[in-house]
Amino acid sequence: MASVSLRSVHKKFGPITVLQSIDLDIEDGEFVVLVGPSGCGKSTLLRSIAGLETINGGEIHIGERQVNHVAPKDRDIAMVFQSYALYPHMDVRRNMGFSLNLRKSPTRMVVERVSAASTKLGLNSLLDRLPKQLSGGQRQRVAMGRAIVRNPQVFLFDEPLSNLDAKLRATMRTEIKALHQSLKTTAIYVTHDQVEAMTMANRIVVMSDGVIQQVGAPLELYDRPANIFVAGFIGSPTMNFFDAVIDGKQAGLADGSLLALPASAAVTEGQKVVIGIRPEHLHFTDTGIPGTVVVVEPLGMSTQVTLDAARERVTLLALERPVLAPGDRKHLTARPQDIHVFDRASGLRVN
Amino acid sequence: MATQQTRLLGKLAVAPSVIVLFLWMIVPLALTIYFSLLRYNLLDPGNESFVGFFNYEYFLSDPAFFAAIGNSLKLVFAVLAISIVGGTLLALLLDQAIVGRNIVRLMVIAPFFIMPTVSALVWKNMFMHPVSGLFAWLMKSVGLEPIDWFAQYPLTAVIIMVAWQWLPFATLILLTAIQSLDEEQKEAAEMDGTPPISYFYYIVLPHLARPITVVILIETIFLLNVFAEIYVTGSGGPAGNLPYLVYFQGLLNFDVGGASAGGIVAVVLANIVAFFLIRMIGRNLEG
Numbered sequence: 001m002a003s004v005s006l007r008s009v010h011k012k013f014g015p016i017t018v019l020q021s022i023d024l025d026i027e028d029g030e031f032v033v034l035v036g037p038s039g040c041g042k043s044t045l046l047r048s049i050a051g052l053e054t055i056n057g058g059e060i061h062i063g064e065r066q067v068n069h070v071a072p073k074d075r076d077i078a079m080v081f082q083s084y085a086l087y088p089h090m091d092v093r094r095n096m097g098f099s100l101n102l103r104k105s106p107t108r109m110v111v112e113r114v115s116a117a118s119t120k121l122g123l124n125s126l127l128d129r130l131p132k133q134l135s136g137g138q139r140q141r142v143a144m145g146r147a148i149v150r151n152p153q154v155f156l157f158d159e160p161l162s163n164l165d166a167k168l169r170a171t172m173r174t175e176i177k178a179l180h181q182s183l184k185t186t187a188i189y190v191t192h193d194q195v196e197a198m199t200m201a202n203r204i205v206v207m208s209d210g211v212i213q214q215v216g217a218p219l220e221l222y223d224r225p226a227n228i229f230v231a232g233f234i235g236s237p238t239m240n241f242f243d244a245v246i247d248g249k250q251a252g253l254a255d256g257s258l259l260a261l262p263a264s265a266a267v268t269e270g271q272k273v274v275i276g277i278r279p280e281h282l283h284f285t286d287t288g289i290p291g292t293v294v295v296v297e298p299l300g301m302s303t304q305v306t307l308d309a310a311r312e313r314v315t316l317l318a319l320e321r322p323v324l325a326p327g328d329r330k331h332l333t334a335r336p337q338d339i340h341v342f343d344r345a346s347g348l349r350v351n
Numbered sequence: 352m353a354t355q356q357t358r359l360l361g362k363l364a365v366a367p368s369v370i371v372l373f374l375w376m377i378v379p380l381a382l383t384i385y386f387s388l389l390r391y392n393l394l395d396p397g398n399e400s401f402v403g404f405f406n407y408e409y410f411l412s413d414p415a416f417f418a419a420i421g422n423s424l425k426l427v428f429a430v431l432a433i434s435i436v437g438g439t440l441l442a443l444l445l446d447q448a449i450v451g452r453n454i455v456r457l458m459v460i461a462p463f464f465i466m467p468t469v470s471a472l473v474w475k476n477m478f479m480h481p482v483s484g485l486f487a488w489l490m491k492s493v494g495l496e497p498i499d500w501f502a503q504y505p506l507t508a509v510i511i512m513v514a515w516q517w518l519p520f521a522t523l524i525l526l527t528a529i530q531s532l533d534e535e536q537k538e539a540a541e542m543d544g545t546p547p548i549s550y551f552y553y554i555v556l557p558h559l560a561r562p563i564t565v566v567i568l569i570e571t572i573f574l575l576n577v578f579a580e581i582y583v584t585g586s587g588g589p590a591g592n593l594p595y596l597v598y599f600q601g602l603l604n605f606d607v608g609g610a611s612a613g614g615i616v617a618v619v620l621a622n623i624v625a626f627f628l629i630r631m632i633g634r635n636l637e638g
């Protein structure tokens with residue numbers, strides 16, 4: 001187990017900068033999830049930590065050691081790949097023991113470690129099978145077993161669940177989390193699925209275009225997104241955004257209606273802002289922003305209503321079951337403390 | 352979608368080509384079998400008579416037959432060994448990011464496109480010629496006695512020539528296979544800290560098992576039929592293989608009956624080899 005720290009890490013592919021000045025401290029035993037849209041550099045960052053890519057600037061420390069020029073095998077890390085990358089000609093047992101055998105570990109130790117890992121992962125009955133004789137979820141488990149037997153300082157996962165179906169993904173998510181809680185090894189996990197990020201992480205790192213947008217605990221990111229990008233990326237259905245101009249203690253929306261701002265908003269008269277409101281924080285009232293119902297989608301536990309209001313498409317999640325039909329005219333509001341205010345020019349949070 | 356009529360129509364439509372193909376194969380085979388049972392010598396035309404299996408007895412008890420079989424096998428095994436070992440090494444080399452990789456690849460493939468007759472002539476007159484050949488010049492320039500390849504080591508010379516032609520084929524197939532090795536698997540091996548020899552032995556070689564079997568199958572079929580290189584270089588006497596012996600019987604001894612019997616023997620032997628090869632391949636291609 002070890003901490004990982006990145007100091008202004010740069011990475012370029014030819015002329016294209018893929019990572020710019022990444023600073024990140026991951027504590028010993030932490031489970032950190034990297035999320036971001038496709039192509040934002042998550043895999044590149046993970047592979048740089050693994051040593052599969054050489055960085056063009058900055059420093060990477062694993063534990064006390066600076067590893068910029070250390071070969072992947074000597075970094076004492078294990079990686080679980082998206083396609084699992086099992087060796088197709090070796091059975092499960094040999095797949096798991098391969099790295100230890102290469103290190104000339106004593107046979108007894110290899111056998112012990114492999115059987116401990118396979119017990120932990122429920123692979124005992126599959127040890128003599130070849131990868132092609134396993135299901136996707138079982139292969140996934142073998143890939144994790146292969147990482148576990150090495151007893152590394154850090155686990156790296158690159159979208160390990162993206163090849164599984166939705167149900168299995170949920171199961172494996174729980175298993176990986178449980179595994180982490182019993183092993184307490186530092187883990188860095190890449191995904192573009194924000195549900196995985198929210199449920200598994202101790203801390204989430206949101207990236208976009210090779211830049212870290214925000215680092216924080218899942219609910220911290222949800223409740224206090226640092227900028228418009230994070231606000232829109234975290235949460236499903238996504239946050240509603242309204243362009244607005246500050247008018248006293250209120251925000252004037254595009255259709256002229258006014259919305260009370262939270263007391264903490266540091267804004268000036270006439271400032272152009274973006275107001276963000278989560279779907280579950282919007283309510284129907286008698287006065288407020290007028291809107292027209294477009295679609296009503298009952299989800300069981302809640303009802304999702306799509307409306308046109310203040311020249312935007314707006315989503316509202318209602319826990320009660322409103323009786324509505326498309327075309328109905330309603331008024332919307334939100335409590336001031338539930339409102340997120342962002343500066344329109346910089347995109348940064350101002351409350 | 353195939354209704355009764357369309358299926359019948361389909362059968363009628365392919366029937367002519369099937370029949371032609373069948374005749375194409377069966378007529379020569381039947382005639383060869385027929386000739387192999389006759390005493391049929393071109394020096395004594397019009398006197399053909401039925402002799403039963405005499406031609407087979409004669410052919411199979413001829414010491415030249417065993418020499419020819421031996422040469423055939425030596426040729427096949429030697430060329431297979433050279434082209435697979437060499438092909439694997441070359442493929443590993445060409446897989447590296449070297450400068451001018453595309454040109455090097457093209458040059459490596461080139462021998463495969465050269466006609467056997469042409470390559471045999473080039474090898475014979477420009478490389479292995481004891482007076483004017485490149486090898487002779489090289490040996491003389493370091494003060495050694497030049498080798499007269501086709502007089503002293505005819506079979507080796509033929510093997511070198513044929514291997515030179517087939518090495519590119521093996522290289523090409525194995526290179527394609529190496530390049531299809533999964534990137535993430537390579538990286539997993541890198542993270543596991545696999546040293547190059549282990550990497551080759553545990554990861555690359557198992558991956559190459561199938562393409563190697565395919566190379567063995569295809570090359571064996573063609574190598575059993577090598578003729579031009581032996582004929583053109585005049586190495587038929589000491590290095591003649593089975594096809595050359597058949598040619599020798601038929602067109603130099605004018606013994607059509609004996610040559611036909613030899614042809615049939617060659618067909619039977621080729622089928623035995625094919626049987627084992629196909630079984631071996633089938634096992635390897637299954638999973």
Ligand SMILES: Nc1ncnc2c1ncn2[C@@H]1O[C@H](COP(=O)(O)OP(=O)(O)OP(=O)(O)O)[C@@H](O)[C@H]1O
Pocket residue numbers: 013018036037038039040041042043044045192
């Ligand atoms: N070997 C490479 N050569 C050139 N550009 C590359 C290379 N690998 C990645 N890139 C580029 O770097 C950027 C980041 O890629 P990366 O694989 O890190 O994205 P990602 O965040 O993992 O995306 P995804 O969620 O789709 O996996 C992309 O724009 C990609 O095109």
Ligand SMILES: [Mg+2]
Pocket residue numbers: 042043044
């Ligand atoms: Mg990726």
